[in-house]
Amino acid sequence: MTGPFGAGAVRLAGLAGRWFGWRPDEFWAATPAELAPLLAPPGAAADPALTRAECERLMERHDD
DSSP, rough: OHHHHHHHHHHHHHHHHHHHHOHHHHHHHHHHHHHHHHHSSSSSOOOOOOHHHHHHOOOOOOTO
């Protein structure tokens, strides 16, 4: 990996290991949705889940 993304990802993988006890394979298998709550400030409200109705409206609006 090269460039800003690669360096940032490697740094974040190391921090995830130190802070959360994750092994590298656990970090690389995690989704952004799984990592975000761990990095959010304590007490921060989680984004509400996308409902089926909202998903259908988005699919209709962007049918490409």
